[in-house]
Each structure stands twice: as C-alpha cells, then as structure tokens.
C-alpha cells in the first residue's frame with residue numbers, strides 16, 4: 001500500500017510517496033513561502049498532485065504541520081511560522097486529489113514515524129522529545145498517536161520543570177523548552193560569557209556575547225572546549241529531569257530524542273540526560289528504565305510518519 005506523506009515546516013515542505021515498509025519511493029521538496037499563507041496551501045496541493053502522478057497507486061494522503069491542529073475536522077487552527085487561521089487542509093487535499101486525507105501536528109507524525117520505522121521500532125509505548133530551537137514532543141501509546149480529549153495533548157515542551165526558571169515563549173517560566181532546548185544552550189552560555197573559560201565560545205561569536213547561539217556552543221563542544229561541554233552538561237541535566245518525569249508518568253518502552261540540537265552532538269546532551277533521569281525516576285534501583293536513544297529517521301521522520309498515518313485511513 002502506497003500513501004503520500006507531507007511534512008510542512010517553517011522553511012520547507014518535504015513530501016514523499018511511501019510504501020508500507022516506510023521506504024520513500026518518490027520525493028518532492030519546495031521552500032515554504034511562510035509570509036504568503038495561500039502560497040503555502042498551493043505548494044502543498046502542488047507537491048501532492050505531483051506525487052499522485054508519480055505514484056498513481058497511492059491511496060491516501062497524510063500531512064504533518066506545526067501548530068494547533070483539529071485532526072477530526074482536518075483543520076489547521078493556527079501555525080507558529082505561517083499566518084494560517086482555520087485552514088481546511090484535509091478537505092482541500094481530498095477535493096484536489098480524490099483521496100482520503102488526514103492532517104496532524106508535525107511532532108505527532110514524526111513520533112509515529114520513529115515508532116514504526118525508526119529508533120522506536122517495535123515499541124508500543126514511545127515518548128519522543130524533539131530538541132531544536134524549542135522542544136516539541138509526541139507520544140505513541142499502544143501503537144497509536146496520543147492526542148488527548150481535544151487534540152492538544154502531548155505538548156511536552158511546556159511541561160513545567162522549574163517554576164522559577166527561565167522565561168518560556170509561552171509566557172510561563174521553567175518549561176522543558178525553556179530549560180533544555182537549543183535556545184537554552186545559547187542563553188546559558190550568554191549568561192556565563194564573562195567567565196574567563198568562555199573565551200573560545202565568545203570568540204566564535206565574533207566577540208559579541210549577544211550573538212552566542214546554541215549552534216556556536218555546539219561547535220565548540222564538539223571540539224572539546226570545556227566551557228561549552230559544561231553548558232551541554234547543564235542542559236543535558238535538565239533534559240534528564242524532564243525525561244524522569246515522563247518515565248514516572250508513562251513508563252514507556254523507549255524514549256527517542258530527535259531535533260537539531262541533539263543531532264550531530266553525539267552523546268553530549270544524552271549522556272548527562274541519562275544520568276540525571278536515572279537518579280530521579282522513582283524506584284530506579286529496582287526497575288528496568290527505558291533506553292534513551294537518538295532518533296533515526298532524521299528529516300524524513302515527518303513525511304514517513306504522515307504517510308503511515310494516512311495508511312490508517314484505508
């Protein structure tokens with residue numbers, strides 16, 4: 001069974017025709033014209049039509065998009081990067097292609113993809129945390145995406161870890177995202193930039209403290225810079241604090257960590273996260289803890305997961 005999966009990101013739309021093993025048979029990729037919401041809708045319809053032509057056997061379409069999604073109605077209620085309000089994406093795709101369609105949150109479909117074909121393969125219960133500039137997440141429980149009663153559940157990035165902690169974009173303080181995202185790596189380094197040990201990181205930012213980002217700290221950490229490593233250790237500890245709460249809540253088979261801040265930095269974040277998690281899970285001496293593993297599908301997780309979700313329609 002072949003289905004079409006479409007991953008709508010803030011900078012690009014990645015789409016593919018995917019078979020039941022998760023193999024991508026044909027691909028399309030175009031830029032997201034985020035400032036022109038109608039053009040984004042037209043772009044989605046265009047890549048979907050092209051893939052329909054390339055894979056005439058396709059039987060359904062799945063879309064993952066950032067934002068608040070009403071899965072039942074197939075509507076994107078709002079998106080963080082695109083000026084979308086109540087966009088009826090599912091009906092538009094069904095009208096255009098004559099195929100059943102489903103629209104879900106991008107983190108949910110990525111988690112679904114990893115649970116079927118990636119790092120969580122074979123796991124019925126999987127928590128996925130995506131550490132990028134922010135933190136996203138998705139839960140697969142009993143082999144299905146967990147969305148909650150109104151479709152707004154599994155916002156793992158805004159689980160509060162430290163009520164007096166750093167401000168979060170959502171208006172609260174000390175959210176998982178504020179404490180352990182790529183942006184929080186940059187913030188920690190900027191706060192400590194006056195320390196003599198920060199010299200290399202400050203130099204990498206052109207001598208301008210305000211320009212220190214998580215990427216720059218990551219670059220220095222990969223070269224073994226002690227200051228950058230200590231910032232990663234601190235951030236990894238907070239990642240582990242959040243993961244401990246997820247384990248106490250869900251006791252999943254596996255925890256998958258994806259996203260740009262975790263990719264390419266090897267175990268710089270995951271090693272301290274595992275230690276911090278293990279110390280905090282209730283009864284940790286007497287139980288098997290879920291492995292904390294890096295995501296495996298990379299940028300394909302969204303489109304492969306969206307295509308797999310479409311398969312549930314047929």
Ligand SMILES: [Zn+2]
Pocket residue numbers: 157158168169170171172175177178
């Ligand atoms: Zn928040």
